[in-house]
Each structure stands twice: as C-alpha cells, then as structure tokens.
Amino acid sequence: MDFKPKRPQKELKYEELRIYTDEELHNYTEEELKDFKIKHDIPDLEELEKGPWPSFVADAKREALHRKKLPKERMMIDQDVVDDLLGQLQLSFDDGETHWKHGGIVGVFGYGGGVIGRYSDVPEKYPSVAHFHTIRVNQPASKFYKTDFLRALCDLWEFRGSGMFNMHGSTGDIILLGTTTEQVEPLFYDLTHELDQDLGGSGSNLRTPSCCIGKARCEFACIDTQDLCYELTTHYQDELHRPAFPYKFKIKIDGCPNGCVASIARSDMSLIGTWRDDIRIDQEAVQAYIGGEIQPNGGAHSGRDWGKFDIQKEVIDLCPTGCMAMEDGKLVINNQECNRCMHCINVMPRALRPGTDTGVSILFGAKAPILEGAQLAVLTVPFMKAEAPYDNIKELLEKVWDWWIEEGKNRERLGELIQRKGLPRFLEVIGVPAAPQMVKMPRTNPYIFWKEEDVPGGWKRDIKDYRLRHKR
Amino acid sequence: MMEEIKKAILEFAETSKKSKFYFKDLEKAVQAKIPEAKMRDIKKAATELVNEEKLIYFSTGSTTMYGLKGRGITEDQ
Known part of the structure; x- marks a missing residue:
C-alpha cells in the first residue's frame, strides 16, 4: 500500500542543513585516538573496554576527542561535556551511588513530555554536565530514515547538545543524551522547523507507538x-x-x-x-523441503551440517498442539488447534504461509x-x-x-x-x-x-x- | 463551563498541600466543585492553562505532574 502522508512531507537535503564541513567532521586519526586521554582518570570505566564486545566507553572517548576538535564557535554547549560525563560516572563507581538528579520542569512550551530533566548533584566537579537533559525524538514507523535526516540530526546534536545518542531507547525513540536548559527550546525549534520532526512521548503520556x-x-x-x-x-x-x-x-x-x-x-x-482462516500449504514446496531442494529456515542455520532435513522430527513433532501430520505423502494441518507458534512457517516459509483473512x-x-x-x-x-x-x-x-x-x-x-x-x-x-x-x-x-x-x-x-x- | 473548570483548577493549584500534583488529584478537586465536569474537559482546561503560562508540567521522566507557575520549584532545579 502506498504511503499517504497526513500532511505535506518536507524533503530534507543534508547539504542544505549541515552545520559542519566534511573536513571538520573527519577530524582525528586512529593514531591520535590511541594517545588520547580524557581530562579525568577513569580506571574502572577503562576496564569496561577490555572485553570482547564494543564498549560505550570507547565510543564516548571517540566523541570526546571529536568534540575537542570541532570548531568552538559552532558549539552551543561545553566541548568537554563527554569528559565530564565519564568523570561523573567514574565517581558513581567509586561511591556506589548515582550522582544524577532526575526530573524537573524543564520541557518545551505546551508539551508535557519529550524532554526529561537531568542534573548533576556534583556540578562544581563536573560543570559541563550540571544540566544534562535527555530529549526523545519520535521515530518513524519501523525506523526507516534517510541518511540526509540522520546526518542533519547528528550535526544539530553536536551543535546544540552532547553529540551522544541512544539508537534507540526501549520505547523506540532516538534518545538525544544531554544538553542544557537554554538549548532545549532552540533545539525543538530546529527539529520541528528545519527537520520536520516531532518529539516522542515521555511521562504520563501515550509513549511513541x-x-x-x-x-x-x-x-x-x-x-x-x-x-x-x-x-x-x-x-x-x-x-x-x-x-x-x-x-x-x-x-x-x-x-x-x-x-x-x-x-x-x-x-x-x-x-x-x-x-x-487456514495456513496456506504448497504441497510441492513441502516435497522440495523433504527432498532437500529448498533449505529449511531460509538457510539461516546453514553454517553447520545438521544432516538431512527431517520434517517429522523438525516440524511435525515440534508442533506445540500436535495439529500437524503427514497423510498419504501430504502435509495436513488441523487449523482449529493451531496456536500461531509460527515454528512450521519459519522452518518452511516457501511451503507454508499465514492465511489470507488477516x-x-x-x-x-x-x-x-x-x-x-x-x-x-x-x-x-x-x-x-x-x-x-x-x-x-x-x-x-x-x-x-x-x-x-x-x-x-x-x-x-x-x-x-x-x-x-x-x-x-x-x-x-x-x-x-x-x-x-x-x-x-x-x-x-x-x-x-x-x-x-x-x-x-x-x-x-x-x-x-x-x-x-x-x-x- | 470551561472558565469555571479553569477557575477550580487554579484554586486547587494555589491551595493544594503539595505544590506539584497528579492529574488525578486535579480531576478529583475539580469534580468536588463541579460534579458534571468530565475528564476530557478538565484536561482541555489544564492544557489551556499551560498554554496561558499559568500551569506548568513537572516531569520525572516516567510520570508527569502539574503545578502552578511560580509555586514550589520554579526554576529548572
């Protein structure tokens, strides 16, 4: 079905919206990153970088270095905000308790959600995160984005915020992590007027579907x-x-x-x-699965030899309601008993499909x-x-x-x-x-x-x- | 009717024990004075008062409360 927007859609072009040049954005080398130290000692956080998995600490350090080299006149909050964020987190590790204060009256005019107030309770030590408010950006259905939009959003967030994101929060929104009270309204203006983008839900609201x-x-x-x-x-x-x-x-x-x-x-x-109605069955395709001509699970488990596909063992015996059987070489399903576990359809997607009365x-x-x-x-x-x-x-x-x-x-x-x-x-x-x-x-x-x-x-x-x- | 509800909201917001209150408390207070006031009307009136900058939202992130502008926590701290 074609998408019919409820209001005119604005076509975004990154080249018209960008705040930084390519040179300004690609502003450090891997060599520089190796030697880079943030301004606080963060021994416990650095431990988190040592495991086999990507670490948010490594990402944050990249962003700290990146921000140090962005043009200062085009940054509306402190350049070392990421340094102070990591510093405060290390302090929380030392103390075994959080140093964030949560909530407040910060928000954009007329909206009861979308902005979540966050303040440091040790602002004298970490002044750049004294205000560190979170903003929710309403994701489009299924999270389809044009790169023009994402790049423009990244530029805007370096300009008016910390440059750090959650992609995405559990509600689904893009979460912009950390800015000052003064930047909230201007950011909302730019989001809505330039990027044609609304905030998501927070608080006692309907959350972004x-x-x-x-x-x-x-x-x-x-x-x-x-x-x-x-x-x-x-x-x-x-x-x-x-x-x-x-x-x-x-x-x-x-x-x-x-x-x-x-x-x-x-x-x-x-x-x-x-x-x-009934699961649609293509008996020829069922035979093709049995004969090995079609790989089960769309080939998802083909990294290892599991032996010949056995429809009895791998599908019929695993049906939770026991509503499937082979009769005279044909697969039959007692659809009344089906409880929609999806297993048979997942294993043999070319032979079995959901019904049409949906x-x-x-x-x-x-x-x-x-x-x-x-x-x-x-x-x-x-x-x-x-x-x-x-x-x-x-x-x-x-x-x-x-x-x-x-x-x-x-x-x-x-x-x-x-x-x-x-x-x-x-x-x-x-x-x-x-x-x-x-x-x-x-x-x-x-x-x-x-x-x-x-x-x-x-x-x-x-x-x-x-x-x-x-x-x- | 809308003006009456708005007046009742402001009276409650000025005199409530706590300076920040849940919507439900607001609703009960209005309905004590105007029993026929419906939830949706009270919400509309509260929204108008927010737009008139007489009420404010106070959000913890998970829950939202209302307050009278200038009463209790007024700055962003």
Missing part, C-alpha cells in the same frame, strides 16, 4: 504495521504530548506472532498480526519494570480486523483508557489495574466475553466467579443458613 518492519520487508506480516502505527501516532497526538494518564501507556504492533518488537512483553496494548490479536497489560520483573500481556481480543482507519481498534482503546483513567491509581500501569480489579471486571468494561484461552491453566484451574444473572434460573443463597453449618 512502535512497530516491526511489517510489510515493508517481511513476508510474514499479516497487517500493515507501519500504517497502523502512523495512524495511531497522528490520531492520538494530544495523548502523546499532553499528559492526563495515571502513568505511562505503550502501544506496540507486531506484524505476525513471531513478535519481533516483543509487544507481548513490553506494551500496555499489544497488537499482533494473525489470521483466522487481522490482529489484541493483548493488554504487559510491562517490563527493572525492579519488580516483567509481566506478560493477557490475550483479550483473539481476533479483530485491522483496516484503515482502524475505528474498531480506536474504539476499544478508548474504552480501556477511560476505565484506566477513572479507576487507576497514580503511577499504576494498566496491567496492575487489571490484576487489582480482576480480569472479569476488565472484560465487562470493554464488553468482551470471557474465553477459556484467557485463563492461565483452564484445564487445572477453571475458577470463575459466576454472577446470578449469568446462570439460567439464578440461585438463592441464605448467608444465615450457611453460617449455621459453617463457623467463621
């Missing part, structure tokens, strides 16, 4: 994840920028049950592409906090069509929001509210009937609170009579 690569590159995608992500981002701008939720709210969209953005584990509303499964309530441990989402709507303008999905989402805003305590995530009030109450609110699949272990713990009106004929219960036979 995020999706997998979708139909852009992936044949498994059951839905147009990018279109849905873009639609939700633009439709819910007020929720993204002006906070009125009890806490954060994340929406993530996976195109198929492989779940490449792990929406099931880390979003309050998880939308996962699925199908409700939509989303919707799950609610996941969160991944560091201290308390993760909570997975609960499957709530097994299937819903997902076609533009997605009014059905929006209607459901708004019901959930209304309930959470009404009933949720301050700093209570949706998943915690569902646990506190119970899944039956949540289902009542959104008008979805309970199903066995929502129960964790339906065969061993089919425990349900029935209401009188749910049971034909109802019942009568005399508590006094009950207490005659059952002491408290």
Whole structure:
C-alpha cells in the first residue's frame, strides 16, 4: 500500500542543513585516538573496554576527542561535556551511588513530555554536565530514515547538545543524551522547523507507538504495521504530548506472532498480526523441503551440517498442539488447534504461509519494570480486523483508557489495574466475553466467579443458613 | 463551563498541600466543585492553562505532574 502522508512531507537535503564541513567532521586519526586521554582518570570505566564486545566507553572517548576538535564557535554547549560525563560516572563507581538528579520542569512550551530533566548533584566537579537533559525524538514507523535526516540530526546534536545518542531507547525513540536548559527550546525549534520532526512521548503520556518492519520487508506480516502505527501516532497526538494518564501507556504492533518488537512483553496494548482462516500449504514446496531442494529456515542455520532435513522430527513433532501430520505423502494441518507458534512457517516459509483473512490479536497489560520483573500481556481480543482507519481498534482503546483513567491509581500501569480489579471486571468494561484461552491453566484451574444473572434460573443463597453449618 | 473548570483548577493549584500534583488529584478537586465536569474537559482546561503560562508540567521522566507557575520549584532545579 502506498504511503499517504497526513500532511505535506518536507524533503530534507543534508547539504542544505549541515552545520559542519566534511573536513571538520573527519577530524582525528586512529593514531591520535590511541594517545588520547580524557581530562579525568577513569580506571574502572577503562576496564569496561577490555572485553570482547564494543564498549560505550570507547565510543564516548571517540566523541570526546571529536568534540575537542570541532570548531568552538559552532558549539552551543561545553566541548568537554563527554569528559565530564565519564568523570561523573567514574565517581558513581567509586561511591556506589548515582550522582544524577532526575526530573524537573524543564520541557518545551505546551508539551508535557519529550524532554526529561537531568542534573548533576556534583556540578562544581563536573560543570559541563550540571544540566544534562535527555530529549526523545519520535521515530518513524519501523525506523526507516534517510541518511540526509540522520546526518542533519547528528550535526544539530553536536551543535546544540552532547553529540551522544541512544539508537534507540526501549520505547523506540532516538534518545538525544544531554544538553542544557537554554538549548532545549532552540533545539525543538530546529527539529520541528528545519527537520520536520516531532518529539516522542515521555511521562504520563501515550509513549511513541512502535512497530516491526511489517510489510515493508517481511513476508510474514499479516497487517500493515507501519500504517497502523502512523495512524495511531497522528490520531492520538494530544495523548502523546499532553499528559492526563495515571502513568505511562505503550502501544506496540507486531506484524505476525513471531513478535519481533516483543509487544507481548513490553506494551500496555499489544497488537499482533494473525489470521483466522487456514495456513496456506504448497504441497510441492513441502516435497522440495523433504527432498532437500529448498533449505529449511531460509538457510539461516546453514553454517553447520545438521544432516538431512527431517520434517517429522523438525516440524511435525515440534508442533506445540500436535495439529500437524503427514497423510498419504501430504502435509495436513488441523487449523482449529493451531496456536500461531509460527515454528512450521519459519522452518518452511516457501511451503507454508499465514492465511489470507488477516487481522490482529489484541493483548493488554504487559510491562517490563527493572525492579519488580516483567509481566506478560493477557490475550483479550483473539481476533479483530485491522483496516484503515482502524475505528474498531480506536474504539476499544478508548474504552480501556477511560476505565484506566477513572479507576487507576497514580503511577499504576494498566496491567496492575487489571490484576487489582480482576480480569472479569476488565472484560465487562470493554464488553468482551470471557474465553477459556484467557485463563492461565483452564484445564487445572477453571475458577470463575459466576454472577446470578449469568446462570439460567439464578440461585438463592441464605448467608444465615450457611453460617449455621459453617463457623467463621 | 470551561472558565469555571479553569477557575477550580487554579484554586486547587494555589491551595493544594503539595505544590506539584497528579492529574488525578486535579480531576478529583475539580469534580468536588463541579460534579458534571468530565475528564476530557478538565484536561482541555489544564492544557489551556499551560498554554496561558499559568500551569506548568513537572516531569520525572516516567510520570508527569502539574503545578502552578511560580509555586514550589520554579526554576529548572
């Protein structure tokens, strides 16, 4: 499907936006880097450089050297900000506690999120990081960027900030790490007016919706994840920028049950592409896999000889619901039992494909906090069509929001509210009937609170009579 | 109605025990005075007050609170 922008798109040209010349940007040699020392002693951080993996300390040192050699008149915050950042981190290692102060009223006018205030509590020692605010840049769906945009953003961030990024944060945004209060508004102006780029969500807002690569590159995608992500981002701008939720709210969209953005584990509303008809089977291709003419898993494990492909052992016996079999030399699937594990489709993508009647499964309530441990989402709507303008999905989402805003305590995530009030109450609110699949272990713990009106004929219960036979 | 809600918000922001408060506290305070005020109207009124530079957002990164401009922490520290 062609991309239809909701507002005119600006074509960015790096040559028109650049702040530094190529010579200014390529300003140090590897030899110079070897001899380079930052202005603080950082023995513990240097330990981190010694392992086999790339180290953020090595990257930060490169940036420290790079900034020292950039033209000073085109740098709006201190050139040695990276030196002080590493210095303060070493101090935190020495003291075993952080030296960052978190939060504040810093932000851009009219936005309740997108900027996170950060201050050093030892500013006299590390003056360049006295203010070190973080800024979230709203990523496009599936994180497709033109190099013109990325290069212009890098130049802008050297100019108005520390030059350091997270590519990307867990919410999905590009995170610009560290600038002063004075630079926040000018940076926002340049981002929006020059780069045509908005900030992402933070605080008690809808966080920037995020999706997998979708139909852009992936044949498994059951839905147009990018279109849905873009639609939700633009439709819910007020929720993204002006906070009125009890806490954060994340929406993530996976195109198929492989779940490449792990929406099931880390979003309050998880939308996962699925199908409700049958898996498409190409029996000739099945035979080609069996005969060894097509490599299983698209050749992903071909670095080692695993022996001849064995469909019984590698696919049929591994089906979690046992719904596959070979009958008269043909592969058959009992689709009613399929629980969308995707294993058979991943192993034999040319023989098996998702069905054509596609939509989303919707799950609610996941969160991944560091201290308390993760909570997975609960499957709530097994299937819903997902076609533009997605009014059905929006209607459901708004019901959930209304309930959470009404009933949720301050700093209570949706998943915690569902646990506190119970899944039956949540289902009542959104008008979805309970199903066995929502129960964790339906065969061993089919425990349900029935209401009188749910049971034909109802019942009568005399508590006094009950207490005659059952002491408290 | 909108003006009444804005007035109730400002009254609460001036007299609340804490200088920074959650949206929910704001909502409860407004609804105590104007029971028919809906959440979305209160949010609209709060947004207008932010745009008029009477209210401010206070963000910890994970949570956002509201405050009266000039009350409590006013500088960026």
